[in-house]
Amino acid sequence: MRITFLGPPGSGKGTQAERLSNEFKIPHIATGDILRNSIRKDTPIGKRVKSYLEKGTLVPDDIILELLLAKLEELENFLLDGFPRTLHQAERLEKTIPIDIVVLFQISESTIISRLTQRRICPSCSKVYNLTTDQPKVNEICDKCGTSLIIREDDCEATVRKRLKVYKEETFPLIEYYSKKCVLKYLDAEGDSNIVYQRIKQLLLKNDSFEV
Ligand code: AMP
Secondary structure (H helix, E strand, O other): OEEEEEOOOOOOHHHHHHHHHHHHOOOEEEHHHHHHHHHHOOOHHHHHHHHHHHHOOOOOHHHHHHHHHHHHHOOOOEEEEOOOOOHHHHHHHHHHOOOOEEEEEEOOHHHHHHHHHOEEEOOOOOOEEEOOOEOOOOOOEOOOOOOEOEOOHHHOHHHHHHHHHHHHHHHOHHHHHHHHOOOEEEEEOOOOHHHHHHHHHHHHHOOOOOOO
8 A cells, every 4th residue: 555645844744644554553754854854964965955844945856756665665565654746757757666645734824833833742752842832841842752842933923924925936836736636635624633544444444455
């Protein structure tokens, strides 16, 4: 089963993917987390991508494809979050590893802005929190590994608006692309995270190829 979560930044893809991955033991591959780890470790890839993440623009396709395709070819099942993000990435992926289900997270821009400005992440294990709806047990400390939480550099309002613009320009065409392939499922991503998770499970369990 090869699933991808498609949707704007802040629509909850990462949180829901982590939960689904834990429950159904599907490897969760988040390109944003992979890139942020490379930057933190100051690897050659990290050095090349840093400025794109800071500006809120997309990393060039050739870097992303090189990073991802070899990894995905080794896996029978996976859950992608944040990839593909351009038509070119989707077409390259389709050539080698066709996707079975694409879940499109639908959410308003005002919810996105408020969610992202409240978001905190653990720089060590990448767990995501929200200061209003999903707080850590101890103030600004990760429940899982005890590291101090941080605000993602690209979660300031100006960069969030830039990322939304990039999403509309670069990623929107994927909706039509996957719709034509009849693999697109629409998800109402507004509201409580537990309810959204139940909606995702309903969508996936209706699909014959989703095995549990
Ligand atoms: P995310 O954590 O998914 O919001 O991604 C954070 C940032 O990583 C994006 O704003 C891009 O700069 C970069 N990024 C993540 N995935 C991709 C991708 N598939 N293609 C290009 N850039 C990406």
